Amino acid sequence: MMYIxxxxxxxxxxxxxxxxxxxxxxxxxxxxxxxxPAWIPHQQVNLGLDLxxxxxxxxxxxxxxxxxxNLNSIVDSVRTALTGRTARIGYTNLGRIQNGVTVTxxxxxxxxxxxxxxxxxxxxxxxxxxxxxxxxxxxEETLRERRRALVEQAREIVRRRxxxxxxxxxxxxxxxxxxILVQLPGIGDPEEIKRLIGKPAxxxxxxxxxxxxxxxxxxxxxPPATEFLPSDTDKLPDGRxxxxxxRTRVMVSGENLIDAQPTIEQGRPVVSFRFDTVGARRFADxxxxxxxxxxxxxxxxxxxxxxxxxxxxxxxxxxxxxNFTTESARELSVLLRSxxxxxxxxxxxxxxxxxxxxxxxIRAGSIACAIAMIAVVAFMWLAYGLFxxxxxxxxxxxxxxxxxxxxxxxxxxxxxxxxxxxxxxGMAVDANVxxxxxxxxxxxxxxxxxxxxxxGFTRAxxxxxxxxxxxxIGGVMLYFVGSGPVRGFAVTxxxxxxxxxxxxxxxxxxxxxxxxxxxxxxxxxx
Amino acid sequence: xxxxxxxxxxxxxxxMRVRNYALLFSTVVCLVSIVAAxxxxxxxxxxxxxxxLIEIRTQGPADIAGLRTKLNGLGLGEVQLQGFGRPDDxxxxxxxxxxxxxxxxxxxxxxxxxxxxAVEYRRVESVGPKVSGELIQSGVYATLVALLAIMVYIWFRxxxxxxxxxxxxxxxxxxxxxxxxxxFQLEFDLTTVxxxxxxxxxxxxxxxxxxxxxxxxxxxxxxxxxxxLIDLSINETLSRTILTSTTTLLAVLxxxxxxxxxxxxxxxxxxWGIVFGxxxxxxxxxxxxxxFKLRRGNFADEAEQKQTASP
Numbered sequence: 021m022m023y024i025x026x027x028x029x030x031x032x033x034x035x036x037x038x039x040x041x042x043x044x045x046x047x048x049x050x051x052x053x054x055x056x057p058a059w060i061p062h063q064q065v066n067l068g069l070d071l072x073x074x075x076x077x078x079x080x081x082x083x084x085x086x087x088x089x090n091l092n093s094i095v096d097s098v099r100t101a102l103t104g105r106t107a108r109i110g111y112t113n114l115g116r117i118q119n120g121v122t123v124t125x126x127x128x129x130x131x132x133x134x135x136x137x138x139x140x141x142x143x144x145x146x147x148x149x150x151x152x153x154x155x156x157x158x159x160e161e162t163l164r165e166r167r168r169a170l171v172e173q174a175r176e177i178v179r180r181r182x183x184x185x186x187x188x189x190x191x192x193x194x195x196x197x198x199x200i201l202v203q204l205p206g207i208g209d210p211e212e213i214k215r216l217i218g219k220p221a222x223x224x225x226x227x228x229x230x231x232x233x234x235x236x237x238x239x240x241x242x243p244p245a246t247e248f249l250p251s252d253t254d255k256l257p258d259g260r261x262x263x264x265x266x267r268t269r270v271m272v273s274g275e276n277l278i279d280a281q282p283t284i285e286q287g288r289p290v291v292s293f294r295f296d297t298v299g300a301r302r303f304a305d306x307x308x309x310x311x312x313x314x315x316x317x318x319x320x321x322x323x324x325x326x327x328x329x330x331x332x333x334x335x336x337x338x339x340x341x342x343n344f345t346t347e348s349a350r351e352l353s354v355l356l357r358s359x360x361x362x363x364x365x366x367x368x369x370x371x372x373x374x375x376x377x378x379x380x381x382i383r384a385g386s387i388a389c390a391i392a393m394i395a396v397v398a399f400m401w402l403a404y405g406l407f408x409x410x411x412x413x414x415x416x417x418x419x420x421x422x423x424x425x426x427x428x429x430x431x432x433x434x435x436x437x438x439x440x441x442x443x444x445x446g447m448a449v450d451a452n453v454x455x456x457x458x459x460x461x462x463x464x465x466x467x468x469x470x471x472x473x474x475x476g477f478t479r480a481x482x483x484x485x486x487x488x489x490x491x492x493i494g495g496v497m498l499y500f501v502g503s504g505p506v507r508g509f510a511v512t513x514x515x516x517x518x519x520x521x522x523x524x525x526x527x528x529x530x531x532x533x534x535x536x537x538x539x540x541x542x543x544x545x546x
Numbered sequence: 547x548x549x550x551x552x553x554x555x556x557x558x559x560x561x562m563r564v565r566n567y568a569l570l571f572s573t574v575v576c577l578v579s580i581v582a583a584x585x586x587x588x589x590x591x592x593x594x595x596x597x598x599l600i601e602i603r604t605q606g607p608a609d610i611a612g613l614r615t616k617l618n619g620l621g622l623g624e625v626q627l628q629g630f631g632r633p634d635d636x637x638x639x640x641x642x643x644x645x646x647x648x649x650x651x652x653x654x655x656x657x658x659x660x661x662x663x664a665v666e667y668r669r670v671e672s673v674g675p676k677v678s679g680e681l682i683q684s685g686v687y688a689t690l691v692a693l694l695a696i697m698v699y700i701w702f703r704x705x706x707x708x709x710x711x712x713x714x715x716x717x718x719x720x721x722x723x724x725x726x727x728x729x730f731q732l733e734f735d736l737t738t739v740x741x742x743x744x745x746x747x748x749x750x751x752x753x754x755x756x757x758x759x760x761x762x763x764x765x766x767x768x769x770x771x772x773x774x775l776i777d778l779s780i781n782e783t784l785s786r787t788i789l790t791s792t793t794t795l796l797a798v799l800x801x802x803x804x805x806x807x808x809x810x811x812x813x814x815x816x817x818w819g820i821v822f823g824x825x826x827x828x829x830x831x832x833x834x835x836x837x838f839k840l841r842r843g844n845f846a847d848e849a850e851q852k853q854t855a856s857p
Binding site for chain 2: 070078080208209211214366367368369370371372373374376377380381384385387388389391392395396399400402403404405435436438439442443445446447449450453454457460461464482483486487489490491492493494495497498500501505506509510513545546
């Protein structure tokens with residue numbers, strides 16, 4: 021008992037020293053810590069949004085909406101394929117079904133030809149026929165792949181839009197199958213950013229249908245292949261937005277844009293843009309054929325500008341001059357550069373903490389920690405005297421280990437996380453209590469100090485182990501269910517349980533043994 | 547220095563004598579809790595109910611009545627306002643908005659527009675119906691799995707009677723905690739689940755200490771009646787039970803009084819859980835063993851085999 025293996029001693033001292041080294045940077049201010057050379061531990065505890073202030077946004081990608089759109093376009097292409105000049109196949113009941121499209125061929129003899137035709141035109145679909153009815157289904161694999169790609173794409177676009185705002189510390193990650201988690205430290209009012217993130221930003225260029233008379237426009241009933249779209253900013257004298265008869269056919273779409281920048285032209289803010297080669301060619305073709313005619317630039321079903329084509333635009337560069345302010349021109353260029361969202365987004369959960377509350381929480385958490393520490397330390401000293409002091413020293417090392425580990429792992433410390441540390445302060449000494457009570461008992465039963473101490477440490481250990489496992493089970497469960505702050509509680513609780521197992525047994529034992537060797541007491545002072 | 551001893555050496559309290567009263571008390575508490583949970587339900591926080599929570603700090607003392615009139619005019623359904631810690635802090639709760647999640651976001655924007663920039667937004671939380679449903683589900687799921695895992699662990703370490711006894715004691719603590727939240731209509735949110743899970747682990751902790759000693763004593767005193775043996779084991783570990791509960795309680799009390807209003811509910815749940823968990827490990831977990839007729843045979847056999855193996 022009085023002998024402690026050298027490796028245990030060295031390991032214990034090493035762990036203690038290393039813990040303090042990793043804890044130390046937290047006492048420096050951030051700038052000083054960051055300026056330390058790389059080989060010195062300089063990481064600080066990563067404060068959660070509830071402590072440093074910031075916005076936590078959980079976004080759902082409405083994948084099914086995008087897939088529905090996709091099915092609609094399949095419906096269109098089936099129609100084109102069947103009515104094509106060479107095909108001319110009669111059909112009815114063409115429409116969308118769950119994850120697919122169905123169509124009924126009028127003439128049973130033409131079913132085989134129709135299936136062949138559709139197989140050629142629609143790749144990646146499983147095509148079956150039953151009697152005269154043909155179903156085209158997105159295969160499970162295609163669906164899964166498409167969903168994954170949609171979320172990934174949406175995440176990338178959200179990232180670009182946030183990056184463009186210069187929020188360097190933002191954290192954007194995929195969560196689950198169809199969600200994106202955005203964490204924005206330091207943002208107290210996320211409405212602006214939410215608006216920016218949520219914009220579909222689908223931009224298209226269309227010709228206007230000049231055959232539509234103002235009377236027709238007033239009825240609101242659009243002729244075929246035309247859509248009545250409101251202006252984004254222009255209003256009629258009565259306050260209603262100006263409406264344009266826009267041809268549904270897309271001349272060029274925003275997908276072909278490669279750059280957009282806000283600039284000033286003739287003293288007004290405008291957005292200049294550049295097409296890629298395909299877009300430039302298409303734009304040149306259309307503008308060449310339609311000089312003198314008006315066209316519309318449509319963003320998310322709203323006309324932002326409807327200029328007249330004065331001359332063919334051949335270079336692929338252009339300018340959008342809507343009613344922009346400097347700010348809205350900048351915003352539009354950001355949206356155009358980052359691209360259109362592949363599917364609509366909704367914000368399903370939002371938690372924003374202002375810097376004031378965050379600072380208050382840190383202060384309250386620290387005070388609670390300090391008071392818990394003082395109370396427990398005082399209590400342990402009153403109850404166990406010198407041995408209580410051993411436990412208290414081990415407790416200090418334990419806290420250093422928790423903070424050091426949090427810094428090293430860059431785990432996030434939240435307010436419930438601080439609660440976890442406070443709780444650890446109370447529970448960590450449990451192992452010592454178990455050991456000391458056992459020692460008292462054994463001494464009372466007539467054992468010598470050395471043998472009582474030995475019995476205390478060895479016999480209590482299996483109990484200590486059991487008592488540490490069960491809260492750990494609770495902590496691990498919590499980690500998996502908890503979101504954000506609550507997860508932080510699970511992390512500190514679990515770390516605290518593991519570190520206290522080391523500090524309360526190994527370290528106290530070390531101290532007790534060295535003290536025994538030096539003083540050789542007749543009785544344990546318990 | 548004279549050390550304080552909360553429980554003097556040689557304490558002999560006849561815990562088992564009153565075990566039937568304790569059992570009655572526990573049964574009543576659990577029944578009342580369950581009835582309250584079904585009849586009265588819970589005051590779910592926005593984590594589980596969905597909705598909007600906004601904490602603002604006004605310049606100067608808050609005019610709650612004025613704010614209420616303003617916000618009620620927005621047509622967002624039920625709007626609750628209450629003071630929160632300081633005279634200039636106000637907590638605004640708005641019911642979950644009908645329709646899509648978008649309606650929820652619009653409601654937040656409306657409130658921000660109405661209150662303007664003169665107030666400090668300390669906290670804005672908005673949880674849509676979809677997420678709140680998932681959070682309930684995963685909370686219930688986690689609690690059940692945690693209980694099961696703890697039971698399996700105890701079962702693995704002890705006889706099955708111990709596993710069941712520890713689980714009943716833990717379930718008892720969980721039910722009474724849930725009852726506390728229902729009866730007093732305290733706000734039940736994610737941090738409450740955190741408290742419940744922590745207490746589930748903590749309560750077993752106490753139980754395990756008593757069980758460990760009981761198992762040791764079963765081998766040591768072979769002819770002592772079970773009830774007397776349980777009393778002895780509880781008394782022997784009582785000092786530790788009280789001391790550990792005290793240090794943990796000290797820490798949680800610090801959290802309750804100084805940790806700020808955000809974790810008030812959490813610390814309250816913890817305080818209750820620690821007190822009740824300590825009670826249950828003495829009065830619920832151990833008497834269960836008598837009810838399950840823990841056979842002494844297993845332990846006696848083991849000891850005898852050891853003796854015969856080394857003549």
